[in-house]
Amino acid sequence: MNIIILFHLFESSHIHMDIENIYFYGNNLGNNYLYFYSTSGTIRGCRLENCKYGIWSKAHNEIMICNNVIKSNVSHGIWCGGILDATDYVIIANNLIDSNGGNGIYFINVDRSVIVGNIIKNNSTDGI
Numbered sequence: 001m002n003i004i005i006l007f008h009l010f011e012s013s014h015i016h017m018d019i020e021n022i023y024f025y026g027n028n029l030g031n032n033y034l035y036f037y038s039t040s041g042t043i044r045g046c047r048l049e050n051c052k053y054g055i056w057s058k059a060h061n062e063i064m065i066c067n068n069v070i071k072s073n074v075s076h077g078i079w080c081g082g083i084l085d086a087t088d089y090v091i092i093a094n095n096l097i098d099s100n101g102g103n104g105i106y107f108i109n110v111d112r113s114v115i116v117g118n119i120i121k122n123n124s125t126d127g128i
Contacts, residue, residue, distance in 0.1 A: 034055045043066075097121075
């Protein structure tokens with residue numbers, strides 16, 4: 001069963017979080033996106049479409065983003081890290097990242113990453 005969420009913020013800086021099988025649908029305006037701020041976690045089997053960003057992750061230890069559809073977002077499909085927040089380890093696997101207005105995948109302050117098995121196409125700036 002899919003749940004449609006027009007906007008949501010998942011934030012907890014001290015726990016592991018798993019988000020699975022949720023449909024995030026935005027209106028191409030404002031600050032609607034999946035903001036994932038946690039020590040570690042997984043985003044799996046979700047669809048993120050027509051949002052400002054698909055996924056913005058500032059996980060501090062480890063984040064796995066796998067088996068998602070991330071398409072037609074205004075800016076980046078996946079944005080990991082931040083200017084003041086480093087992310088230790090990112091795994092991005094088996095996602096469809098398509099037709100986003102920025103990069104398909106965008107990193108700032110990510111120490112290590114594995115990017116494998118994704119289809120990254122038709123993004124406005126760069127794939128990665």
